[in-house]
Amino acid sequence: MTPALSAGLTIGTIAAVLAIIHVPLGSWLYRVFTSPKHTRVERLVYRLVGVNPEVEQRWSVYLLAVLAFSTVSIIGLWLLILLQGFLPFSQGRSMNVDTAFNAAVSFVTNTNWQSYAGEAGAGYLVQAIGLTVQNFLSAGVGLAVAIAVVRGLAREGTDRLGNFWVDLVRGTLRVLLPLAAVAAIMLVAGGVIQNLTEPTTITSLTGGDQVIQGGLVASQEAIKELGTNGGGFFNANSAHPFENPNGWTNLLEILLLLAIPSALPYTYGRMVGDRRQGAAMVSVMAVLGFGAMATMMWLESVGSMEGKEQRFGPIWSAIFASATTGTSTGAVNSLHESFQPLAGGVALLNMMLGELSPGGVGTGLYSMLVMVVLAVFIAGLMVGRTPEFLGKSIGSREVTLAALAMLIAPVLVLLGTGVALLLPVSAGALSTTGPHGLSEMLYAFTSAANNNGSAFAGLSADQPFLNIALAFCMLLGRFVPIAAMLALAGGLASQQRRPVTAGTMPTHTASFAGLLIAVILILAGLTYFPSLALGSIAEALS
Amino acid sequence: MAALRQLWAAVRLLLVMTVLLGLGYPAVITLAAQAFPTQVNGSLLKTADGRVVGSALIGQQFEGPQWFQSRPSTSDYAGTTSGGSNLSPVSAAATEAIAERRAALVAANPNAVGPIPDDALTASASGLDPHISPAYARWQVPRVAAARQLSATALEQLIGAATERAPLGFLGQDGVNVAKLNLMLATQ
Incomplete structure (x- = not known):
């Protein structure tokens, strides 16, 4: 098979599967979040938790619930990791206080940046009742927020966005749990392990020693991809043969991490009563996502195997890297730091665009809505009309909030990278100097602020300053956009919808989609081009 | 409140x-x-008498001319912590590592034919890559054949039997499972 044919089949397969599943999955999500009925299990959960599922919340209460749940989750996970030495199934593994804090923030914010190595830092119990649980719940929180934001667009004359507890429980139990369970069994069939056996030292044929690892890997791996989390059971993440043993599991993992984010635009279209809105959005995501994927495949076609696994090779490493950075996943099946300089630059750019192709579970949808609001505003300025989106006027409050949601990541990335490079304590963590060293630090802050979690892993990130600085970036990068978008949605929900007139700019057309792509690329380009020029581009030219 | x-x-x-x-x-x-009892427990490889000698999924270090050798690994296949070099492929350090490996391979394989495949010169992502490229396996045949007094044809056959094909021909790359191949050699 020629490389070009193989590359074409590869992209074609992923596109075809996503095209087939996004409508049924999107409809399912629509029904889950619009159905008035509760299941028996859900009623029991609400009773145990003490919430009334029939009461809807204003945006401020919804946000308060998100923040309360995330705060409790961070503290709970931090304590669990610190106390693991006193619990069973800890395999003698442990983390420093600052490492554990970083890990707790990281898993709760759906980032899954790991400054610890799984084999040394997290025992089987922590991985199951701490990390796996947050893999579900952090994805569930993102999904809930996205749905609440869409309700703000879909409703009129109300100050209610839904009930956070209901949205979180439904998304987790009705969508994530069953899909993860099926995926976990498929992964086991492919060779991913699922046991409680202690790591065992065996004697090889030639008399050498080797440790064979154990753990509840498949159950964690499934939700790690499906929830766009990305934190590996093992240090090598999805490059480890026990997490990702062959071409089938690799394809499954890529599809899992793209599935829900690709289906959510359809859900959005259904909820606002205009499927064309969702179709326009998903086509923008597809152009950005497959564009980046094809570019990375082409850049990697020179074929270096440094930091790559033989069973995947350059093409499937590039595809995984593109999918994981275009979503907020951050799982890796190869070492991004060992990619060709410009291919590493595309991975960075994917995150810098705000992870919109198609983004994380929930986060992709609301991040794209931020860009839509900005594009509507810019278009309104260009033609001199009051900007409107789905019959709601986009005034100064809306634009300010959208700008805040969009700007927080670049501020954290550029300031954070600059400060970290100036301070000897963190600059000493770089594995190399020059443009590649700059990219290493830039990648770390870009990954943290955009809640991605992948790394240029040569960076010695397990040190107090970086653990705390990156945790800070993860927190603000997660919750500032959530707060801004919920506030934006709350305002829009209370507006009455204006009738469509000849002067209304449509937001479902190809020309608007083109404008949206231009706005996304220009905003990211202007913000980040200097840092990319000094890093990846300089390295490629030198 | x-x-x-x-x-x-x-x-x-x-x-x-x-x-x-x-x-x-x-x-x-x-x-x-x-x-799936084999998979859940790590697809363990056993000798005929039932001794566990590794996993079919986890690469191993093989030293000596009589064994097919795995790819370079930054952790020497210890299995305790997985990972790779994180070197940029255009860096001086990567070029240097490749030159050293090339020199060592040339010295250990005086009768090898053709260029050294890239996977033989580069460290994998996990440090536990169970596979080498079919080209690298064939490249090692003259050395193993000489050390074991076996014909090249017999070895080529074993390589064929230990080759794991990319699913559907394009979901990844073909790879020769080194531990399986050496286990076949040992039990011949």
């Missing part, structure tokens, strides 16, 4: 979900996964 009420609900929901998703879900998956 509102904040306290939400915090209290958060604590209770986290506990309920920890039981459901942290204990219930992995337990159900573990039970159901017993339908």
